[in-house]
Amino acid sequence: MKFSRQTTLRSQATVTGVGVHSGLPVSLTLGPASVDAGFVFVRTGLDGCDREVQATAEAVISTELATVLGDREGPLVSTAEHVLAALRGMGVDNATIEVDGPEVPIMDGSAAAFVAAIEQAGIVTQSASRRFIQVLKPVQVTMGASFGELRPYAAGFRAEVEIDFTNPAIGRQNYTLDLSAERFRREISRARTFGCMNDVAQLWSAGFALGSSFENSVVYDQTRILNTEGLRYPDECARHKVLDVIGDLALAGLPLLGAFRSVRGGHKLNHAVLTALLADRSAWRVVEAETARRPRGHAEAGSGMAGGMIAPAYGPDVS
Structure with a gap:
């Protein structure tokens, strides 16, 4: 895999468990997303109306007991940090995260189940350069x-x-x-x-x-x-x-x-x-990771790393 390019999941993978605070059953499905989509939580099971929230710092509405994401209408998903760690840690750039309850399942308290789901779904390279x-x-x-x-x-x-x-x-x-x-x-x-x-x-x-x-x-x-x-x-x-x-x-x-x-x-x-x-x-x-053709043997950027060349995409004064 050439890590100078963005990645997503090849297919979907589902894990089931309980919410650490509610104790109620919950299912989470990881799936592919388009270039530059980032990580998008999709909260299902809300009276037939799904709601989405981009996993960004602006979406954080609480950090007291866990990282809670939401929108203007209120909280959507709690305990987001373990599945996000698995995606970022495994070098995935773009993914959908469907959750049918108010919490990501706690599983065994680690990210191991989410890593297994990512490996089950598979990671594929996309056409666009990875950005950092x-x-x-x-x-x-x-x-x-x-x-x-x-x-x-x-x-x-x-x-x-x-x-x-x-x-x-x-x-x-x-x-x-x-x-x-x-x-x-x-x-x-x-x-x-x-x-x-x-x-x-x-x-x-x-x-x-x-x-x-x-x-x-x-x-x-x-x-x-x-x-x-x-x-x-x-x-x-x-x-x-x-x-x-x-x-x-x-x-x-x-x-x-x-x-x-x-x-x-x-x-x-x-x-x-x-x-x-x-x-x-x-x-x-x-x-942006440099994706121009390199001489044979040139190192590619590693997962989550900048091992290859990078080029500015935009600076602090340019949006």
Whole structure:
């Protein structure tokens, strides 16, 4: 596959599960989309009238418990970050995401089921050049003890995540990922969402997390992990935060060329850093992968990377 060109899915693939907050059954179908479509959620089952929402930063209406997308009429789909991470992590540029309920199914709490669905559907190259948002200067956001930034990075997209929980069973962890489809699949996609038993109990009492269980969450008390099967990675919590970063930053609308760093971050901070970047038109530009014929052996751009040549498509002062 030549990653200097845009990609979409060859066919449809469906996964079924429950919503982590509602506990209700929900089906999600991934499918092809046209060039430059990006990621489009289609909410079905609404009295026979489907509604669409583009997966962009402007569509985010809440980041309290998950990333929630909506429009003027209200929220359309919650917990969008895991499926978006799978699409961006696997190098898909354009896709439709049909959901027949208010939440993306939580599956096992990771992106593994969505990666499997993408591989089942297949990825195909499209005719247009891939475009990227290239970070030109650092953009930083501080929220209390939390800090996040996007800065220039020539080699593609990098995520550097540090978490620091007072719960000693989690403690301080960090993880750095230079994004490629292979590394996403192997190192990040299977990392599950996590929480503390006291917090889960409070969410239950407030009517949230009704679908949360040991089958889709890593749960801790004050001293240990409560899941009988244990962890998939020693630093699974930090890796899941990387997964969330990739999904939340997919709302840029195009793959990012830059490095993201967060300390004690979450969905709210991820979104704040992205919106701060997009609001500063001197901090980024859109560039296009060079698709001119190259000499034999010239490297192609990798999945989510800028391994080949790139050319400006438009700068911060040109729309």
